[in-house]
Amino acid sequence: MEPSMFSALIFLLFLVDTTLSLTPDGLSLLSLKSAVDQSSDGSAFSDWLDTDPTPCRWTGISCMNITGFSDPRVVGITLSGKNLRGYIPSELGTLVYLRRLNLHSNNFRGSIPSQLFNATSLHSLFLYGNNLSGPLPPSICNPPRLQNIDLSNNSLSGPLQKDYLKNCRQLQRLILARNRFEGEIPAGIWSDMENLIQLDLSSNELTGSVPDDFGKLKSLSGTLNLSFNHLSGKIPKSLGELPVTVSFDLRNNNFSGEIPQTGSFSNQGPTAFLNNPLLCGFPLQKACKNPGQSSADSPNSGPGSEKSPGKGLSPGLIVLISVADAAGVAFIGLVVVYIYWKKKDDEDGCSCTGKSNFGGNEKRHLCNLCQLCSCACINGGFGNEDSDSGDPEKGERGKGEGDLVAIDKGFTFELDELLRASAYVLGKSGLGIVYKVVLGNGIPVAVRRLGEGGDQRYKEFAAEIQAIGRVKHPNVVKLRAYYWAADEKLLISDFISNGNLASALRGRNGQSSSSLSWTTRLKIAKGTARGLAYLHECSPRKFVHGDIKPSNILLDNESQAYISDFGLNRLIEITGNNPSSGGFMGGALPYMKPVPTERSNNYRAPEARVTGSKLTQKWDVYSFGVVLLELLTGKSPELSPTTSTSVEVPDLVRWVRKGFEDENPLSDMVDPVLLQEVHAKKEVLAAFHVALACTEPDPEVRPRMKSVSENLERIGT
Known part of the structure; x- marks a missing residue:
């Protein structure tokens, strides 16, 4: 008999005379109290009194009335994060109606007692974040309703025995990460785990290959985590049969060969496969070499390439060449049209490249006409790379009179219209003051004041604005225009009502x-x-x-x-000023008390x-x-x-x-x-x-x- 069991029995015998009124479940729980070092934080057991008729009012204990029993039975033990030091007593296995045992984030040491799994109603076992050691108990899957096992962040060791795990058919979560388990991952058991949602075997010392039947885990969600082990061999194609929502984490192993390109693999990013030196193929930026082909075997080299001169080009190659020629002609045509309209922009003060030259001059009607006509704009609309905002000279113009630049070519209004518009403050934060502005046509817009500085960094500002302006999605606020001047930077976007x-x-x-x-x-x-x-x-x-x-x-x-508010941190950094201070366009828009910001x-x-x-x-x-x-x-x-x-x-x-x-x-x-x-x-x-x-x-x-x-x-x- 283990010394721990012997001491617990002596303790129980000592209490027999004084605890005749305490239920058997209460007596079993007192073994846990005695197994915890007295130097630990004993407040968790301060109300565990042997004179109580039942343990149901004790800290961390849950009970339920069970048919056929006069006293309620213990169904839950929750003593997590209490800094408890000691061992887990085997007597807890006598709690046959215990459903959940939650002792995580303590300092329990020693092995997990095999008798613990005599608690046949056990549903959830959370022992992570302790100092437990030794192998997995052979009886770990004896409870027929066991669904959640989390033993991560301990010092458990030994192999993952197939015979121990094959009966865990109701399991939903198996988390054994950050231990010292070794040997191969057992195969031939995973297809029976039809309810498994989460599997995490990361940060152990596992070796060998990944079992093919991992692909049968049809209920898996989240991440299949096998990272930071010593697994080797090729990644089985069967993993592609997992649900498309499953992410892989296979980092820091010794996998080799080409990453499969089927099923769920198409949804994985390069991070999933990092630090596997012998792994190649998409999404890694490491092409796979074809060992079976040399320069002599190339289909366009060697004597065989001259044996069939009469066959000529294949039909597919002819079509490909034709398409390439057509694309080249179209590209040249677009360049010609672009140069023509660019010249017209310079001559007439109106742009069909996605911008209007706002301001009060005699050519304004030409700009309006240009906006309305269906001219052949090359990069019109969001994010025009060749527009005024990309002009190297614009940084100098930004130091003088301000420029109101439309990002969306279908969105037109004048600067004086913005200045005259009625407005009120919607809110204020570290990213600036936001106003609601109603334009002359009755359309409301949101105007955000970014600040006053950054006049030397216009090119950076314009590049960021263009990137933001290219974003077009029904669930993202659309940026319509911006105003740039030495003493003011504004963003104009859709107003969401x-x-x-x-x-x-x-x-x-x-x-x-x-x-x-x-x-x-x-x-x-x-x-x-x-x-x-x-x-x-x-x-x-x-x-x-x-x-x-x-x-x-x-x-x-x-x-x-x-x-809303995506991309603004970089713009604030460029302007270099506190956007929440100061006026707004010379005080043209009234300043109102902002709503409180989150602390x-x-x-x-x-x-x-x-x-x-x-x-x-x-x-x-x-x-x-x-x-x-x-x-x-x-x-x-x-x-x-x-x-x-x-x-x-x-x-x-x-x-x-x-x-x-x-x-x-x-x-x-x-x-x-x-x-x-x-x-x-x-x-x-x-x-x-x-x-x-x-x-x-x-x-x-x-x-x-x-x-x-x-x-x-x-x-x-």
């Missing part, structure tokens, strides 16, 4: 009075995800927003979401809060996940004096994660407004899983926004 998501969720005064339906919230989440995925994957600059939060998600009257930003990713960290797309993924959690829970992560304390959760991500780990009812976490839509329960749960994947602490584990958007699009369809 129904405020922002922060106001929609929290009310105008910060009080939670939102009645947004689940259908509306899901629509907002999907639209925002589509816009972000476009910025990340399809925009010319592959933008990173860097500041996703509800106040930067605008809504129209149909609750369509629009992402903190808990939407930012953990790594984004480190000074000097490099901006990445995974920042946006995390921030979007927090926004999605706010849509689901109705609780704000912002610490703001205007936020109602009844809905304020300083660490919203941790609060939701703990709720899922403790298997709290969904009704405890979801916004009460949504409880009225009973039919949406499955959809809400699916959205929670998307949000939790987005807010993973490790940025490499988070999915790409493209995958996030695809997952959300499946909800409710």
